[in-house]
Amino acid sequence: MKHIWLVTVLLISFSSNSQSISTYEKPPVFIECDSLTVGQLKSCFNFTLNSFIYNNFKVPEIVSEESYKGNVQVLFEVNKEGRFNIVYVDAIYDELKEESKRVFDALPKIKPATYNGKPTFVQYSLSIGIPLVKPVKEVSGTSNNVNLNHDDSLNATLSDEYDKVNASLKPYEKLEYTSQLNVPFTHSYYARFDYEMNAIGTNSHTAAKPFLYTDVSKYYDIKAEKESLTKETDSWFGRKLYNEHLVEVQGKDYWFTVDPIVDLQLGGETEGDDGTWNNTRGIFIQAGLGKRFNLSTSIYESQGRFAEYFNNYAESLRAFGPDPAIIPGRGIGKGFKENSYDYPVAEAYLSYTPADFLNIQFGHGKNFIGDGYRSLFQSDVASPYPFLKLNASFWKIKYTSTWMWLKDVRPEVVVDDAFLTKYMANHYLSWNVSKRLNIGLFESVMWADTNGRGFDVNYLNPIIFFRAIEFQTGQGAGNAILGLSSKYKLNNKVNLYGQFILDEFSLSDVTGGNKSWKNKFGFQLGAKYFNTFKVDNLLLQAEYNQVRPYTYSHNTEILNYGHFNQPMAHLWGANFRELVLIGRYNYRRWFADAKFIIGQRGFDFNTDEDGFAYGGDIYTNENNRIGDTDITIGQGNKTNSFMTELQAGYLLNPETNLKLFTNIIYRDFNPQTITSTTTDSNTLWFSIGLRTDLFNWYNDF
Numbered sequence: 001m002k003h004i005w006l007v008t009v010l011l012i013s014f015s016s017n018s019q020s021i022s023t024y025e026k027p028p029v030f031i032e033c034d035s036l037t038v039g040q041l042k043s044c045f046n047f048t049l050n051s052f053i054y055n056n057f058k059v060p061e062i063v064s065e066e067s068y069k070g071n072v073q074v075l076f077e078v079n080k081e082g083r084f085n086i087v088y089v090d091a092i093y094d095e096l097k098e099e100s101k102r103v104f105d106a107l108p109k110i111k112p113a114t115y116n117g118k119p120t121f122v123q124y125s126l127s128i129g130i131p132l133v134k135p136v137k138e139v140s141g142t143s144n145n146v147n148l149n150h151d152d153s154l155n156a157t158l159s160d161e162y163d164k165v166n167a168s169l170k171p172y173e174k175l176e177y178t179s180q181l182n183v184p185f186t187h188s189y190y191a192r193f194d195y196e197m198n199a200i201g202t203n204s205h206t207a208a209k210p211f212l213y214t215d216v217s218k219y220y221d222i223k224a225e226k227e228s229l230t231k232e233t234d235s236w237f238g239r240k241l242y243n244e245h246l247v248e249v250q251g252k253d254y255w256f257t258v259d260p261i262v263d264l265q266l267g268g269e270t271e272g273d274d275g276t277w278n279n280t281r282g283i284f285i286q287a288g289l290g291k292r293f294n295l296s297t298s299i300y301e302s303q304g305r306f307a308e309y310f311n312n313y314a315e316s317l318r319a320f321g322p323d324p325a326i327i328p329g330r331g332i333g334k335g336f337k338e339n340s341y342d343y344p345v346a347e348a349y350l351s352y353t354p355a356d357f358l359n360i361q362f363g364h365g366k367n368f369i370g371d372g373y374r375s376l377f378q379s380d381v382a383s384p385y386p387f388l389k390l391n392a393s394f395w396k397i398k399y400t401s402t403w404m405w406l407k408d409v410r411p412e413v414v415v416d417d418a419f420l421t422k423y424m425a426n427h428y429l430s431w432n433v434s435k436r437l438n439i440g441l442f443e444s445v446m447w448a449d450t451n452g453r454g455f456d457v458n459y460l461n462p463i464i465f466f467r468a469i470e471f472q473t474g475q476g477a478g479n480a481i482l483g484l485s486s487k488y489k490l491n492n493k494v495n496l497y498g499q500f501i502l503d504e505f506s507l508s509d510v511t512g513g514n515k516s517w518k519n520k521f522g523f524q525l526g527a528k529y530f531n532t533f534k535v536d537n538l539l540l541q542a543e544y545n546q547v548r549p550y551t552y553s554h555n556t557e558i559l560n561y562g563h564f565n566q567p568m569a570h571l572w573g574a575n576f577r578e579l580v581l582i583g584r585y586n587y588r589r590w591f592a593d594a595k596f597i598i599g600q601r602g603f604d605f606n607t608d609e610d611g612f613a614y615g616g617d618i619y620t621n622e623n624n625r626i627g628d629t630d631i632t633i634g635q636g637n638k639t640n641s642f643m644t645e646l647q648a649g650y651l652l653n654p655e656t657n658l659k660l661f662t663n664i665i666y667r668d669f670n671p672q673t674i675t676s677t678t679t680d681s682n683t684l685w686f687s688i689g690l691r692t693d694l695f696n697w698y699n700d701f
Contacts, residue, residue, distance in 0.1 A: 028112055029111040073091070077121050080120060179288050195530040207485060246258055259656045266689065271309070277305055370485065374545050390462055407421060442481075494529050517625050518628075520550050538583070540581075547575065548633060550615040554622060580597050591659075594647075601616060606677050644664075
């Protein structure tokens with residue numbers, strides 16, 4: 001039995017490239033309508049189009065068999081040349097979409113619409129009803145399928161620029177992995193390509209972090225790794241959960257991705273009664289404009305409560321003002337409910353590469369210099385800060401200059417209820433001496449706005465010796481530190497690395513053998529064993545760190561090597577020694593990390609009877625030292641500590657680094673004397689969670 005067809009055409013808008021809508025527009029004209037008056041052209045166009053669709057549209061067999069009743073929505077245009085183009089088509093059956101496209105491709109070329117006598121394009125919205133009825137032309141000359149009682153020119157599309165933007169989009173090609181964006185720095189993720197970047201003969205420089213994707217892509221294909229972890233899924237939700245960014249957009253010369261950020265943790269500990277939890281929500285955006293400009297931003301809104309020792313440390317860092325804590329590595333924590341914290345954080349940066357050998361970044365975040373778990377030069381344990389960074393790579397050298405705007409937030413240095421601003425500039429030169437040996441030279445200076453000098457232009461020179469500048473501006477106007485690092489590739493599986501930091505040095509005092517306080521230095525020795533025992537992706541690491549008392553401090557308190565009451569180098573400040581043992585393993589999406597830290601530290605007693613500085617707190621004035629000689633590591637309130645942290649989990653989405661994990665911490669902290677700020681602690685802290693892993697959490701205070 002022959003089906004009855006119904007074609008319903010809804011003419012929503014006529015488009016023009018004119019800036020005026022007062023002049024009447026002439027619609028497109030089929031050859032059958034050429035002899036009609038202007039007033040009859042619209043209805044003739046509608047009827048002719050209806051008739052063509054009725055005579056040529058063949059309903060797919062699957063649609064007929066299921067006796068489907070519904071609509072096919074079509075957005076099309078008649079361009080300046082008079083050709084029909086489908087802009088968008090939507091239907092419940094793909095077969096209906098394909099048939100609609102076929103019919104419109106078969107439409108003849110007609111006369112285009114005109115505006116002020118010039119050809120222009122026109123866009124229409126059309127609904128094809130299924131099943132259809134043959135269109136009937138009324139005596140009045142109008143089609144029974146069309147209602148045109150409104151003024152089309154009021155809704156005219158005056159430009160096709162918007163549609164051209166949509167037409168220029170293409171499938172996302174994961175351009176982030178060959179961009180000048182930073183690879184988000186976490187020790188666990190960087191371990192995935194540490195082996196490839198440290199192979200004998202590579203000309204890589206692995207100390208200055210975070211790396212650019214272009215740095216890593218020379219040695220390790222992150223894109224291929226992510227694709228190898230793709231899970232088979234047919235649904236949109238499954239793709240976004242397991243394999244893709246939430247939003248992926250790519251055009252001719254730009255791209256961007258948008259992802260949600262979460263850090264949801266729930267746990268408990270043996271010392272506290274209220275349980276532990278964290279609730280972080282946020283957004284993470286990455287983008288590329290052209291080939292040399294990239295940007296990234298991450299915004300976090302967080303509330304949480306942690307283990308008792310963590311909370312006590314956070315509250316010991318509190319800044320001037322009503323807020324009770326500074327969350328280590330994040331920022332000021334406001335009071336939330338009775339015993340929790342609210343700590344919003346925002347990080348962002350712009351990355352520009354004007355030439356292949358130079359990358360410039362300006363942002364608000366963190367930086368790290370070193371090949372170890374700790375850094376005695378510059379680490380990422382403090383809260384984020386504004387920075388300007390230049391990375392220049394040429395020959396066998398990489399040269400990194402970083403300028404930072406830091407804050408001293410203690411009540412005693414606040415001026416007019418505002419935190420004190422101080423400045424820091426670092427230079428790090430990395431030189432691959434041979435296929436196996438790398439040597440690094442480091443220098444840093446900290447200065448404040450003394451005499452109203454603000455950001456001292458003397459330190460803007462990226463190639464300079466800070467000690468010389470310090471003498472020129474006055475030794476009390478800056479705190480300069482020097483450092484030496486090295487790395488030796490024993491073979492393709494074993495790397496040895498180290499750092500030496502020098503804050504102050506007196507040759508006569510060193511040779512005098514009286515353990516002078518002036519010998520302010522520290523060192524690091526470490527080793528990494530890749531693919532241990534022939535097990536792929538198993539990394540073992542051992543590291544020893546030691547820093548003498550009063551290192552990083554200064555006789556002008558505000559010139560200490562710190563920011564937001566946290567050290568800019570090692571988490572423990574000074575006056576300590578520690579041994580760190582780490583194991584990391586990953587298989588496909590599964591991962592496991594183990595960390596053991598054994599340490600000895602010397603704290604101040606912080607009592608009225610004893611107001612001396614023993615050299616562990618870098619924020620104390622070194623003029624309050626206990627003496628000039630017989631200065632030893634661990635002096636003061638000697639404290640032995642042991643910490644174990646075990647983490648295992650599943651990488652839910654490799655594109656966003658979204659992880660399901662469980663974390664167990666055991667911490668034993670034994671001070672020689674219990675004070676108001678240094679208490680005995682024996683903690684077992686257990687957590688499970690879901691985290692977008694973009695930065696390092698340090699729990700080993």
